[in-house]
Amino acid sequence: MRQLIAGNWKMNGVASSLGEVALISSALIARPPKCDVLVCPPATLISRAVEIGGTVIQFGGQDCHGEVSGAFTGDISAEMLADAGAKAVIVGHSERRQYHGETDALVASKARAAWRAGLLAIVCVGETLTEREGGQAETICRSQLSGSVPSGATGENTLVAYEPIWAIGTGKTPNQDQIATIHAHIRTCLGSNMRILYGGSVNASNAKGILSLKDVDGVLVGGASLKSSDFLSIIAACRGA
Helix, strand or coil: CCCEEEEECCCCCCHHHHHHHHHHHHHHHHCCCCCEEEEECCHHHHHHHHHHHCCCCEEEECCCECCCCCCCCCCCEHHHHHHCCCCEEEECCHHHHHHHCCCHHHHHHHHHHHHHCCCEEEEEECCCHHHHHCCCHHHHHHHHHHHHCCCCCCCCCEEEEECCHHHCCCCCCCCHHHHHHHHHHHHHHHCCCCCEEEECCCCCCCHHHHHCCCCCCEEEECHHHCCHHHHHHHHHCCCCC
């Protein structure tokens, strides 16, 4: 299964940040990657990033509304993302679940909206530190998968990103055995050839070890995706490289 290296810029980036996209694109044209590459910038930058990124990078959104259109001030539909040139959208990121109170049911509705617009849905799941220490990591992930991944999900329209909440932006990462165990559990729950990404403080120094693990089909990168040099180092660490 071809690995995917995905970058989530979160609420970072203005027009000048597109220079990083240009640097990534130039490097990948010069040395084509042996993995798929996706960057999810703020929605304000997607259309301009598509023009710069060419064919070596795909772009995605960081969230979408479940409806096609309507009186939802400030929200963005999956169709709007597709119209801007996006090919994928992240749904159910832990920051959305935590700060915006998103439920599994809401995440599932957003995944279905992504499919409706022809986008790949990247469904995020993951446990808190308290849940991890309480031995509930597998139970929490299984519950989130059951509630957040709609019926009809396939390897073509959906992938899952395992992001332990306690590792996101903290510099902490689970050890390789912990990552492998949860990814194997998720694979069993999904019962399909759907790609499973790992996310949570992925950087240039730990990417190769993580990407070498069985059932890790790529990574979802946060802060390290904002700098082309760091992101390119992670891309170079993919199994196919």
